[in-house]
Amino acid sequence: MARHSKLQKQILSLYKQFLRAGKEKPGFLPQIQQEFRKNAKIAKTDVMHIEYLLRRGQRQLEQLKDVHTKQLGAFFEHTHIQS
Secondary structure (H helix, E strand, O other): OOOOOHHHHHHHHHHHHHHHHHHOOOOHHHHHHHHHHHHOOOOOOOHHHHHHHHHHHHHHHHHHHOOOOOOOOOOOOOOOOOO
16 A cells, blocks of 8 residues: 555545534535545645645634534635636
8 A cells, every 4th residue: 555645644634524524514524525526636746736725624624613614605615726
């Protein structure tokens, strides 16, 4: 099995945390999984974009953990950086 880079480990950890937090909120898991699958297609060499999405994901995770978050509405919008 291939070893994961530090960045890959951070992303996997973030994904697991999202899945745990999403279990508490009906309807969130499919959208979380879809978003991570979509972003998995980003080239591994696009480190700046990946790090941006990682930081953004960490902020979104905190939002998801908030007991007042009931919808994903704008939760995952604008995940692509404009060139």
